[in-house]
Amino acid sequence: MKKLNALxxxxxxxxxxxxxxxxxxxxxxxxxxxxxxxxxxxLDNLVVCCKYANHAFRDYSPKHKMAVIKELCCLSFVCKKIFPREEEITDSEDLEEPQIEVQPKKKTQDSKTKTTPNEPQPEKKTQDSNLKKTTKPDISMAYQLLLESIAAFEKEGKEEVSSQIKNKMLELNPAFKEDDYGFSQFNKFLLHAQEQKVVTLKKHGKGSNYVIKKRP
Known part of the structure; x- marks a missing residue:
């Protein structure tokens, strides 16, 4: 009992x-x-073990005992649960160390993401600048500016010559441009105003100037 307690x-x-x-x-x-x-x-040849292991080992050699322990993987379990009954253990001294087959891990592959070929992107519709429709400003506003310029000259007692009238129109509205209304020249704008019965024109000298009057 002393040996058992000490060990x-x-x-x-x-x-x-x-x-x-x-x-x-x-x-x-x-x-x-x-x-x-x-x-x-x-004491050098004695160890303490549970009665189940002692009963299972009987007179096995140390080599045989270790082979049984490895085979049963008992080191982390209670012997009563894992050691076989006496009749299940053979007396063979040449018990081979059990071969543990390691199953290769199955390679897991992520599900293949479906890839679709790059579809050609529809080309952006480009419009020629010449084909773009531009909204012309209201020409009546230009006529109103023309009449205001003529009235200013009449108030000052000056002759309403076309070249001077344009300068007055630009003075009153610097953003005025005859080509915004579809006219390549200022005189063409004046002729159109005459056709629309806004003003009357008379030639001024030998040049291209006109004397402009409000239509009565």
Whole structure:
């Protein structure tokens, strides 16, 4: 009993073979080298194990015992649950170390993402600048500016000559441009105003100037 208590204390209260915590009523002494094979009954040849392991090992050699332990993978379990019954263990001294087949891990592949060929993007419709429709400003506003310029000249007592009238129109509205209304020249704008019965025109000298009057 003293040997058992001393060895169990040195083993941390655990079975030498399976590392399970032992109760005193389950702890037994085991000869590492069986006495039947010349093993001595001293502390160097004794270990404490559970009675289930001791019963299963019988007179096995140390090599045979370790092979059984490896085969049963008992180091993390309670011997009572994993050690086979006495009749299930053979007496063969040449028990081969069990071969553990390691199954290769199946390669997992992420589901293939469906890829679709790049579809040609529809070309953006481009319109020729010459084909773009531009909204012309209201020409009546230009006529109103023309009449205001003529009135200013009449108030100042000056003759309403076309070249001077245009300068007055630009003075009143710097943004005025005859080509905004579709006329390439200012005189064409004046002729159109005459056709629309807005003003009357008379030639001024030998040049291209006109004297402009409000239509009565």
């Amino acid at each position: 169990l204390f040195n083993q941390g209260g655990k079975c030498f073979y399976c590392d399970a915590i032992l109760d005193m009523n389950e702890a037994t002494l085991d000869h590492v080298i069986p006495q039947s094979k010349g093993g001595k009954n001293d």
